[in-house]
Amino acid sequence: MKSITIAEVADIVGGELAGPVIDTPDHLISGVNSLADAGSSELSFLANKRYKGQLETTAAAAVFLSATQSAPDGLGIIRVDDPYLAFAKLQRHFYPLPSGAGKQHVSAVIDESATLAENVDVGPNAVIGANATIGAGTIIGPGCVVGENVQIGKNCILNANSVVAYDCILGDGVILQAGATIGADGFGYAWDGMKFLKIPQAGRVILEDDVEVGANASVDRGAIGDTVLERGVKLDNLVQIAHNVRVGAFSVMASQVGISGSTVIGKGCQFGGQSGVAGHLVVGDGCKLAGKSGVLGDLEAGGVYAGSPAMPHRMWLKVSALMMKLPEMLKAQQK
């Protein structure tokens, strides 16, 4: 990785040098590291209060700090509005996202009716189906399967062994982590008195621009109509999105979350790991769910919820504390 000066770092992140580094703007920076592990040619940052004490001992050349964060004397500082964002920007400088260069491995099976724009990479043993279209700069990783009639935008990255089933649509900048499946059949059957009749899942999945889907996560195609993740939605590993769900722009779901069929999630929501939402519900914009929440009813916009069944987070804090007092309460009652 090519080193850059600390003055260039400040420039990249839109920050200002402070502390002793003011006098050494040409000091070379080779990367970013944690407070504990950073060396004298590395930048660092304070992302979690838990690690604040490490500001005293870090060997980092400088630390991204906001205007209100105090620092020990002698610490190199780059003052920024948002230290975490500054960290992200600097890392993106050192590790830009990969982009396709037109390398199509001879072992890839690309249907002759598929249309690949310029600079599309297709990895070994990947499969591109009939009439698929793939935009410029997109990387289709080894072992990926892209079904018939799939449309994939520009600068997407499909990591190894991920799958996009027929007819699904991915916007620009979409990233699928390894093993993610887009467009598997939704879970729908009708009982005919003797057995289950499988209901055709005739809809699609639409992933708008900048959606990312985690490793081994699954987004099912709609039964009728589409399953839609609006732009900027981020799903962690092993998340389940059932048929006909819609997730609003920039909502974020941690690992192992499950959203049941036809539920509509608002924009800018944040769901903790292993939380779940029942089917046919409406969750308003900006809702937050603690990990392991179980949502059984509609939620108003902007709320913070926890528990199963989910309740306001404040109430949950009280209730879960009182649950541990139940033995005492029973004793008191029995006196």
Place this chain on the structure above:
Amino acid sequence: MKSITIAEVADIVGGELAGPVIDTPDHLISGVNSLADAGSSELSFLANKRYKGQLETTAAAAVFLSATQSAPDGLGIIRVDDPYLAFAKLQRHFYPLPSGAGKQHVSAVIDESATLAENVDVGPNAVIGANATIGAGTIIGPGCVVGENVQIGKNCILNANSVVAYDCILGDGVILQAGATIGADGFGYAWDGMKFLKIPQAGRVILEDDVEVGANASVDRGAIGDTVLERGVKLDNLVQIAHNVRVGAFSVMASQVGISGSTVIGKGCQFGGQSGVAGHLVVGDGCKLAGKSGVLGDLEAGGVYAGSPAMPHRMWLKVSALMMKLPEMLKAQQK
């Protein structure tokens, strides 16, 4: 899709025209859609009471309704015993399940000792191991791996990148969604004082006729003896079935359910998403579990359970309501 007359629709689903459509039996129907989105050449149905108001405004040519469901004046109706089943039957007419046609892609690796019946499709880069046998009409999707000695019945569909490990047996009409793994090793180790000794998982997985396994779900092979999903079992995405589990016919498990080793699940059970059952238990026929239930003991047939630890659903409704009253109860006690 080829349109059919509304009279033909009534015939396919075993229903009767009612309302104004009685006079237009030759009206052409091109598909099925939701009440909100259906156009004048589409059928619709009422599957969830939540959408009942849309009967007033739908533009659908007609709606599947049961004898007891009322409808606004002027609404086209096809009276049926079970509207959801009628919807399923009509969709199956428009979207029949695919069936193999004998297309084996040149890039597929099919061991010369494998036996493929007529009309088996094998997709690009799929792998079929030694001595595997595959029944007529089955489709092995791109990137699938079928291990040695695997037996697969007729008219199965293995979607992209799904895996069936050695010796496992699939009946007729089995469907695996993308990324599903059948026959991975069960989770078994014995501590030898210094390290874990891996216990060979010498059994198989047997999926009886008409089983469906969801995307990225896993059904482990038995340690001794087999893991068995009886006919018609349906597993949603990301479900975990541990070694030596037996699931009774027509039981249905929603996404992210986990069943621990050697547990026996009865017939006709319905498990909500993210529920879990501990190992070596017996769950009776027809049990229902709410989402997120955690089962730690045997369950009698026909019960409905919720919560973790699981309790009768009625009790759980009371208990979870009272939990939110704990702050008041404590206050009252402290007076």
Place this chain on the structure above:
Amino acid sequence: MKSITIAEVADIVGGELAGPVIDTPDHLISGVNSLADAGSSELSFLANKRYKGQLETTAAAAVFLSATQSAPDGLGIIRVDDPYLAFAKLQRHFYPLPSGAGKQHVSAVIDESATLAENVDVGPNAVIGANATIGAGTIIGPGCVVGENVQIGKNCILNANSVVAYDCILGDGVILQAGATIGADGFGYAWDGMKFLKIPQAGRVILEDDVEVGANASVDRGAIGDTVLERGVKLDNLVQIAHNVRVGAFSVMASQVGISGSTVIGKGCQFGGQSGVAGHLVVGDGCKLAGKSGVLGDLEAGGVYAGSPAMPHRMWLKVSALMMKLPEMLKAQQK
């Protein structure tokens, strides 16, 4: 499978013949089976008290029993220190772990810069990236993808369609079950006021010797620094390990467990299915979590926990029993 005498069985497991089998040391044993299913040429064992009654009726040639386990008259016995370990050792005799023999399928894509030791198997349609190194006796299954610069030790087994992303390191004896993904990007974004900026995940995953990762499980690469599973860690199917987690040696996690980012898990821990641990926590050595536990704070070494939020298991037993008494408690209070 080649039969062996019961005297040889006793030798393999370090046990002693007892009961009638003392007189028939040359009796041939062809395998191991459950008490219920074993025939007269099979050994069996009692692993779960639930099945104790079957000692009376088993047809097994003999049963592994510890010195303190009683047995009905006439039952063939092999006395051992640990019956479950004896079972494991005998099964390993009958089913040794497979090892590579240098078979590299012609359809595999092995970069010319990769270095494969002797006796490495590479299955059909597997992909080995540039500069990867793979140790002797390792088996790369069909459809697996091994990224650039990956280092894999000796005698590893990568089952079908598993993925190891670039730069990750696997020690000796590592096993990946089908569909496992090692080294997908961790889940990290910084909000830039308009959209999420993806934070490069520049670290690696390091799986030390004898680690096993279950089917469709995911271990993410570190954001900065590495995600590490120490030697002998065993993960069941569909487990999620987030970026920069460290799991101590010989810890074991059942299916669908999720560990959030930067959390440090001690050695010798045992986590029940569907349990979860929040991010940036420290869990001490030897902790046990019941299934579905939700851990929101640091845990001291050696504790046993249950519930969400997790509490000491003994307290959870009381609390969960009392929850079901809430209706009575309220009634009593209202009198």
